[in-house]
Amino acid sequence: MTFVLVVDDDPSIRRTLSVNLRARGYDVEAAGDGRSALQIVDERMPDAILLDLGLPDVDGVAVLTRLRTFSSVPVIVVSARTEPDDKVEALDLGADDYISKPFSLEELLARVRVVTRRAGQETPSPCLELDGLSLDIDDSRASRDGESIHLTPTEWKLVAHLARRRGQLVRQGELLHAVWGPTYERNSNYLRVHLSAIRHKLERDPAHPTLFVTEPGLGYRFAPRLTDAR
Structure with a gap:
């Protein structure tokens, strides 16, 4: 709605x-x-x-x-x-x-x-290459150094929403609404759990993320330094 x-x-x-x-x-x-x-x-x-x-x-x-x-x-x-x-x-x-x-x-x-x-209207989904990591949002495919990485459907929804807003702050409520719906907008623990899993799969150093960045008390930002593969 x-x-x-x-x-x-x-x-x-x-x-x-x-x-x-x-x-x-x-x-x-x-x-x-x-x-x-x-x-x-x-x-x-x-x-x-x-x-x-x-x-x-x-x-x-x-x-x-x-x-x-x-x-x-x-x-x-x-x-x-x-x-x-x-x-x-x-x-x-x-x-x-x-x-x-x-x-x-x-x-x-x-x-x-x-x-x-x-x-x-659907904006073009990015296909990204960075430091051996490949992300194809449209096809829900991820790999690092040629090895496939499995993300769950929920993880892909989070990655896609953040990637399409590359560089922009995405508020916690907006992200929860987009992925889980309006009744989950205060369940910030959902984001912490799933973003932690995403970082362990996609970041070189999950303890010091450079792709999926937390803005404390506000939300998250997909902020890689990269060029599009397309």
Whole structure:
């Protein structure tokens, strides 16, 4: 189920958008300020964010700037600010779309469908070579120095999700949601166990990993220094 975060200081807009998105099958959370929005993102990465700029604490521009330091989640700005400079600034900072208030509900829902569909399109899976290690994500094949390495289906899901976000921080909640589903988003022990197994299979020195790196208290990062084999 597609998860949409609605961020707006107007309770009536939060309520209207939440009700209409849920009626169309979306999973929805709402936040009335920037700090609450970032807290939700920290616990569970949305599939799309509807972001007001005029928030009471942290300005929406600051929220967008912070988001883009660690995530490419689609963001649609929904704002009463109609000056071209405001739109240009938001888009330059990484917003995927901008719609002005008052807005047509059907148009906004259509834009949500567009950005989530675009984000859901399969990106090419990497085939990687590094220090004798070969990873072919599409074919779920791994080997080191020509010897095959067996990974379980769950381990491959973790490796694939991290590899497709190469160099980016992937939050614990996002990774748990992607691999196990929404009911497991607080089971961080699952990640520790499986990442430990992955490191023992794929790292030269599992005690000092250089591929699957832990960001304490935040999540994980696939951060190899490598070139694509393709």
